[in-house]
Amino acid sequence: MNWQTTRFNIDLTQARVMGIVNLTADSFSDGGQWLDSRAALRHAEQLLREGADLLDLGAESSRPGAQPVPAEQEWGRLQPVLMELARWGMPLSVDTCKPEVMQRALDAGVDVINDIQALQQEGAVEVLARYPAAGVCLMHMRGEPRTMQALTSYADVVTEVREFLGERMRVLRAHGLQPAQIALDPGFGFAKTPxxxxxxxxxxxxxxxxxxxxxxxxxxxxxxxxxxGRSVEQRLPASLAALLAAVSQGARIVRVHDVAATVDALRTWQALQPLHGQSIP
Incomplete structure (x- = not known):
């Protein structure tokens, strides 16, 4: 399986690590640390040294209760970092819901649009349709960050997530996007209880x-x-366990803050997989 993106056809025969670069003041984990563009570029360089396969840039927090950021402010945070990183020759993703920001990012050569609202804003699908090689990630979420945690009533959460993502894929296909361009995110933590x-x-x-x-x-x-019972800064072991459980069920891209530890965990987990045809006694 491969993921077709603007500049790269990403091989997904093994899980790939997407390193997070938050250009926000209020993200739940590391808000404000990389708001300065020079600090963000140093952080991006560090993530690549640690083994990130692609980088995901976000300039608007999606934590529960987060307030929206105007498009001009969001793009103002993104532009200097994105324009420099576009020269570095690695896959880049931009985490945004706004069609105008998507347009500017794709014009700048970004490889993937990662949208927590699955291109539901008016005009978003049409923007992606104008870039026949661009990758996109569709995530499941109800409402928006300010309201999502009040929208957690499901008859069966897995069935409803599957049906939502399937419907969004059909909409994109109707606008000419190809399956190879699309990745799906179930949206852990978005409009869902623990x-x-x-x-x-x-x-x-x-x-x-x-x-x-x-x-x-x-x-x-x-x-x-x-x-x-652990605080945010103490959740690395649980994060690694959760992502390995996801990869064991076929997840092919893991979006993480802690790239070095994730790369080590994946390398070790992959090295210890049973040989083909080997059974467990």
Whole structure:
């Protein structure tokens, strides 16, 4: 399986690590640390040294209760970092919901649009349709960050996530996007209770029938704190366990803060997989 993006056809035969570069003042884990463009570029360089396969730049927080950022302010944060990173020759993703920001990022050569609202804003699908090689990640979420945690009533969370993502894929296909361009994110932590996040994590394999690679983000999530009693800065072991559980169910892109530890965990996990045809006694 490969993921077609603007400049790169990314091989997903093994899980790929997406390093997070937050250009925000209020993200739940590291808000404000990389708001300065020079600090953000140093952080991006560090993530690449640690083994990130691609970088995801976000300039608007999506933590529960986060306030929206005007498009001009969001782009003002993104532009200097994105324009420099575009010269570095590695896959770049921009985490945004706004069609105008998507347009500017794609014009600058970004490889992937990562949208927590799955291109539901008016005009977003049309923007992507104008870039026939660009990659896109569609995530499941109800509402928006300010309201999502009040929208957690599901008959069956896995079924509803699967149906939502399937419908969004059909919309994109109707606008000419090809399956090879699309990745799907179940949206752990977005409009879901801790119990629902765990149910979705246990049944992740049920999303494979949609026919697109899965991108997962478990890194430092509040559900892991609920499960372990650990603060944000103490959640690395739980984050690694959660992402390995996701990869064992076929997730192909893992979006993380802690790249070096993730690369080591994946390398070790992959090296210890049973040989083909070997059975467990």
């Amino acid at each position: 119990e629902q996040n765990l149910e979705l994590g246990r049944r992740l394999v049920e999303l494979h029938g949609l026919g697109a690679p899965l991108l997962v983000g478990w890194s430092r999530k509040s559900t892991l704190g609920w499960l372990t």
